[in-house]
Amino acid sequence: xNRLNRRGRTLLLLSAAALTFAGIYALGLLLPEEAAAAxxxxxxxxxxxxHPFGTDTLGRDLLARTIKGLSVSIxxxxxxxxxxxxxxxxAGAAAAGSKTAxxxxxxxxxxxxxxxxxxxxxxxxxxxxxxxTGLLAGIAATHWCSLARLIRAEVLQLRAQQYISISxxxxxxxxxxxxxxxxxxxxxxxxxxxxxxxxxxxxxxASVSFLGFGLPPEQPAIGIILSESMRSLSAGMWxxxxxxxxxxxxxxxxxxxxxxxxRMLLDPFHAQE
Amino acid sequence: MALKAENIWFxxxxxxxxxLENQSITVEKGERLALIAPSGRGKSTLAMILAxxxxxxxxxxxxxGRPLPAKGVCPVQMIFQHPEKAVNPRWRLRRVLEESGRxxxxxxxxxxxxxxxxxxFPGELSGGELQRFCVARALMSGADYLICDxxxxxxxxxxxxxxxEVVLKEADRRNMGVIIITHNRHLALKTADRITEL
Numbered sequence: 262x263n264r265l266n267r268r269g270r271t272l273l274l275l276s277a278a279a280l281t282f283a284g285i286y287a288l289g290l291l292l293p294e295e296a297a298a299a300x301x302x303x304x305x306x307x308x309x310x311x312h313p314f315g316t317d318t319l320g321r322d323l324l325a326r327t328i329k330g331l332s333v334s335i336x337x338x339x340x341x342x343x344x345x346x347x348x349x350x351x352a353g354a355a356a357a358g359s360k361t362a363x364x365x366x367x368x369x370x371x372x373x374x375x376x377x378x379x380x381x382x383x384x385x386x387x388x389x390x391x392x393x394t395g396l397l398a399g400i401a402a403t404h405w406c407s408l409a410r411l412i413r414a415e416v417l418q419l420r421a422q423q424y425i426s427i428s429x430x431x432x433x434x435x436x437x438x439x440x441x442x443x444x445x446x447x448x449x450x451x452x453x454x455x456x457x458x459x460x461x462x463x464x465x466x467a468s469v470s471f472l473g474f475g476l477p478p479e480q481p482a483i484g485i486i487l488s489e490s491m492r493s494l495s496a497g498m499w500x501x502x503x504x505x506x507x508x509x510x511x512x513x514x515x516x517x518x519x520x521x522x523x524r525m526l527l528d529p530f531h532a533q534e
Numbered sequence: 535m536a537l538k539a540e541n542i543w544f545x546x547x548x549x550x551x552x553x554l555e556n557q558s559i560t561v562e563k564g565e566r567l568a569l570i571a572p573s574g575r576g577k578s579t580l581a582m583i584l585a586x587x588x589x590x591x592x593x594x595x596x597x598x599g600r601p602l603p604a605k606g607v608c609p610v611q612m613i614f615q616h617p618e619k620a621v622n623p624r625w626r627l628r629r630v631l632e633e634s635g636r637x638x639x640x641x642x643x644x645x646x647x648x649x650x651x652x653x654x655f656p657g658e659l660s661g662g663e664l665q666r667f668c669v670a671r672a673l674m675s676g677a678d679y680l681i682c683d684x685x686x687x688x689x690x691x692x693x694x695x696x697x698x699e700v701v702l703k704e705a706d707r708r709n710m711g712v713i714i715i716t717h718n719r720h721l722a723l724k725t726a727d728r729i730t731e732l
Contacts, residue, residue, distance in 0.1 A: 422619070422622075423616075423619045423620050424619070424620050424621055424622045426587055427612075427614075427620055427671075428633060430585065430586060430587070430608040430611065430612070431607060431608075431611075431633055431634060431671070431675055432605070432606045432607035432608070433633070434605075441629075442622055445622075445624050446624060
């Protein structure tokens with residue numbers, strides 16, 4: 262039996278996920294607008310060979326629209342989680358730096374965490390004029406908290422290490438110690454945090470767009486598709502919500518699984534399993 | 535020219551009992567002083583204060599008449615008891631040597647550090663092998679004073695002898711002041727010119 266170990270499985274999963282995302286993204290870019298153009302002759306068709314996901318009330322092919330929507334969602338997810346993770350590292354490292362900064366940043370973290378994410382995303386997105394920028398800013402500004410706490414604890418624990426104080430006595434500056442001693446320890450937390458943030462960011466993008474505070478209605482985002490399907494669901498068009506929803510769930514599960522595997526692999530307490 | 539600790543008082547917290555009460559200690563350049571005391575008398579605390587790792591609650595530490603610098607290479611370097619805590623577990627040992635600011639092989643060769651070890655990680659070497667890197671790092675930093683806090687307690691006798699031989703020879707050659715902290719009276723008699731009890 263050649264059963265793969267965790268490292269092998271993670272690599273396999275990573276390449277599968279990367280391939281899926283790249284494929285969806287490329288398809289979303291390459292698919293011409295006409296693929297999802299309205300055609301009243303084809304309105305409300307159930308799934309068939311020519312329209313595997315069926316069509317919506319305007320006769321647009323739902324498969325093409327779902328793929329385009331997913332590619333938008335993935336873009337939002339990647340950028341929002343990246344910005345969030347960078348904010349988290351900066352905030353976490355700064356908090357561990359001085360007592361005053363720690364008090365300020367911890368207070369801000371608690372404040373952001375105490376407000377439900379969705380409400381905060383809606384407020385920020387709305388204040389910034391909705392659309393892609395508003396949504397990105399809203400999601401990025403709300404998702405850094407838990408990772409920042411983790412990084413702060415990690416930096417505090419690292420700063421107490423003997424080899425860091427020795428380094429200081431050998432004449433190394435704070436910046437040198439940050440780059441050479443601290444960051445290599447923080448990299449695994451950063452990448453795992455990034456992977457685990459991605460599904461959150463995508464789901465929040467979809468839910469806020471669904472509620473109508475995110476992307477504009479002409480953009481084929483998953484949240485928009487689901488929100489439009491609400492009107493046709495009662496007419497028996499189950500496919501208009503179920504199939505796009507399922508693909509979103511699959512994408513989320515894939516990254517979540519990947520993040521979990523990466524966490525287990527990079528965390529020394531589980532690395533040997 | 536001496537490393538002096540004058541009237542050192544130390545405690546971690548206002549409510550805690552004193553760990554060090556009015557301690558003074560002097561080691562001249564070129565002198566080897568052994569500090570002997572049972573566990574819990576504050577030997578290591580005093581060592582950390584002398585090397586600038588801890589600030590005394592009152593009293594001062596002077597190296598050649600000046601307080602220890604807050605920045606830059608400290609003229610007092612300390613070698614610790616547990617080498618595995620004194621090196622970054624994610625670093626190859628080459629970088630541990632380079633951290634001292636010098637990259638020649640003279641001292642590593644004297645200590646019997648094999649070139650192949652430099653490419654390994656700390657987890658892949660034994661305590662004795664790691665301690666040689668820590669000793670090399672401290673010696674190569676160009677310090678004037680060296681504080682050895684139980685540096686050979688964890689090691690086998692052959693490694694102990696090897697490390698002490700190099701440390702003492704190098705200290706003599708460069709006229710360094712050395713403080714040897716130990717439980718072991720025989721080691722103190724063998725290595726030091728003068729013995730103080732805390």
